[in-house]
Amino acid sequence: MSRFYLTTAIDYANGDPHLGHALEKIGADVIARYQRAAGLDVHFMIGMDEHGQKVAQTAAAQGSEPQAFTDRIAERFLATWEKLGISHDQFIRTTTPHHKAGVQALIRRIAERQPDDFYEQSYRGLYCVGCEAFKQPADIVDGRCVLHPTRTLEEVEERNWFFRLSKYAPFLRAHIEGNPQFVQPISRRNEILGLLDQGLEDISASRSRLSWAVPFPMPLSTGEVQGTYVWFDALPNYLTGTGFPDGDWESRWPAQLHIIGKDITRFHVVIWPAMLHAAGLPLPEQVWAHGFVQLGGERFSKSAGVKLDLHEAIDRFGADAFRYVLLREVPFDGDGNFSWERFEERYTSDLANALGNLASRAVAMVEKYRGGVVPVAAAPDDEAGDHDDVRAYHAAMNGSRGWLLHDGISAVARQVARANEFTQQSAPWQLAKDATQADALDVVLASLIRRLARCTMQLAPFMPNKCAQLWRTLGAPSSLAALQFDALSSLDVAGWRVTKGDPLFPRPVAPAEPS
């Protein structure tokens, strides 16, 4: 069985999970579930990035020790992922002893194989005591830190370990050009190639004044032991998650797919591959950068009040509906928009009216006209159109053209619409009035259940719980979770015993109030 090691970015532990985090986890979860149903041996890892001065400061501001603080944040993320039905196999945290040892092992391995890659150098910059960090020009107005305008920025010089990233520019260019699937979508690939054109600068690998960090495994020539800087701490999580450097980590590395946000593409396709290559380790097969969700056309902003309560959104119509609508509305290869209004519209038209009502009317007719048992009958010609859409679904979902999850949903939505159309045109309620049309009625009813079963299977990665419920309603003998896609083409629904229950997706009772 082919293995499929899939990761998302690890989330920075200085606040609660928000819509952006959710989009990435849901998208990756859909991919993980799809690949399992496609028969792959999936290992799906998510986690937390818990080091850094910002975390230590936020903890201190709340009167907490950093570890206790990140423990709490990690709990909150985990609770959210559970509520959303994320099916991760592993949840990694960068403050665990194994990860810290793995980071140090990776750094030592690079230093052994490429002794020239780490070197000491002085770094000068404007340091803000309030932030306990060096500030970039963008964060400085009138010579003051924008966050601490009452304080004076100090020009500070410190010695750090640097990593010779510049040396790897030719390697990276060759790798990215020679492996078109490595950085996706293509727009992101072009962006990185343009960046390589401008040349790479070496990056610092350690910092002083970085107390909440993995100790850098090599002291400076002064004897000082510094903290490992963000790249060398966070990025290796994908590797340490496999058990590196212990055990049979090589059975899982390299990862098949890193799912990340477009803002951190550079770290994942420049810095991370350079580190791995320096260590003599294979590179991940693909990095996929998704876009951003905006809220009602505006970007997130706590100060401007542009935010959305994730739990409120999940509770509105349930986790499955939220997952579906979010991925339906936000293309996974670009930016998208989310609003309460849109959420409600999509839920009502796609889920309540189209799919939910289709299931409802089909099951009701099988009960009414055939005592709840799906009759034996051949498939009508009308189903032929579905085959093209099933193909389109897989083409969108299997990664061969990128991870176009929104296109996958569209392909199923077309099948649902076709089934409603078919129902209208064949008018089973008319056939039922005429005993000589019994065979024709059998064909229609069996076809409807078969179409529903197909759609259910295809939508299962998006809405695992609702689809399992629908699967039971249809009276399928096997469990949906155990079913694989290759069983779909030969699906036999004859004899299934349907049961009409409460509406799968009840129509909204009251308009959603943006609170």
Next chain:
RNA sequence: GGGGGUGUAGCUCAGGUGGUUAGAGCGCCGGUCUCAUAAACUGGAAGGCGUGGGUUCGAGCCCCACCGCCCCCA
């Protein structure tokens, strides 16, 4: 300031290599039907294709400039 994207009906988006009256879904307006969650099916209205130039017999698709928005870097 540099780089990568993006701007097409009220909303979200499709529109290989430029070529007759620019498409879809949702929403909206009208019609049909009754199995169904007042759902479904069907017909229709609706677009200066960001702005201004240019290339071409002909541009939403090519070139230049400018404007708005997203991301990265400085």
